[in-house]
Amino acid sequence: MKIVVINGSARKGNTQTAIAAFAKGASDRHEVEVIAADKLQIAPCKGCGACECYKGCIDKDDTNVTIDKLAEADMILFATPVYWWGITAQMKLVIDKCYCRGMQLKEKKVGAIVIGGAPTDGIQYELIRKQFECMAQYLSWDMVFHKSYSANTTDELAKNEAAIKELEQLGASV
Numbered sequence: 001m002k003i004v005v006i007n008g009s010a011r012k013g014n015t016q017t018a019i020a021a022f023a024k025g026a027s028d029r030h031e032v033e034v035i036a037a038d039k040l041q042i043a044p045c046k047g048c049g050a051c052e053c054y055k056g057c058i059d060k061d062d063t064n065v066t067i068d069k070l071a072e073a074d075m076i077l078f079a080t081p082v083y084w085w086g087i088t089a090q091m092k093l094v095i096d097k098c099y100c101r102g103m104q105l106k107e108k109k110v111g112a113i114v115i116g117g118a119p120t121d122g123i124q125y126e127l128i129r130k131q132f133e134c135m136a137q138y139l140s141w142d143m144v145f146h147k148s149y150s151a152n153t154t155d156e157l158a159k160n161e162a163a164i165k166e167l168e169q170l171g172a173s174v
């Protein structure tokens with residue numbers, strides 16, 4: 001499979017660690033490309049409707065090149081820190097622009113990795129899980145996994161051997 005990962009974090013921290021562990025497990029059998037959402041120039045969706053949900057975006061920025069990659073992927077992995085009980089703004093910019101080719105993003109395999117500072121029984125993880133579940137239902141995605149981890153300082157997840165092992169196994173199992 002061609003797996004495209006959207007990294008919603010701007011720092012070299014826990015999300016990057018989680019993606020690296022997943023990619024380590026997945027790379028034997030799959031092609032993995034990681035897109036750093038923070039490095040993209042993507043203007044917010046203005047809801048102009050010019051795309052008609054399949055033509056692509058009229059914005060002259062990184063939108064179309066990014067959404068084209070997602071449309072061509074067999075699997076999309078959304079990996080995001082929790083910011084204010086939700087996904088990061090960088091991740092949301094990409095997701096909103098999925099609207100411009102929404103009809104071509106259907107029936108993908110999809111995974112989600114969410115990392116917050118609070119313990120994983122906090123409501124933020126449930127809110128984000130519900131958001132991805134709703135998107136998955138709308139676009140007929142096969143939600144392969146949704147994993148939540150608690151880590152705050154940049155190196156905290158890397159010290160969680162069980163989490164790293166689980167992420168490597170997840171990568172190997174997709």
Ligand SMILES: Cc1cc2nc3c(=O)[nH]c(=O)nc-3n(C[C@H](O)[C@H](O)[C@H](O)COP(=O)(O)O)c2cc1C
Pocket residue numbers: 009010011012013014015016080081082083084085086115116117118119122124151152153154
């Ligand atoms: C602006 C901001 C908002 C945050 N909001 C939350 C939150 O609502 N809930 C939570 O559990 N953690 C929150 N955190 C903590 C981050 O999710 C946590 O530090 C995470 O490990 C960051 O991932 P990263 O190292 O990949 O950037 C917030 C951090 C920042 C900087």
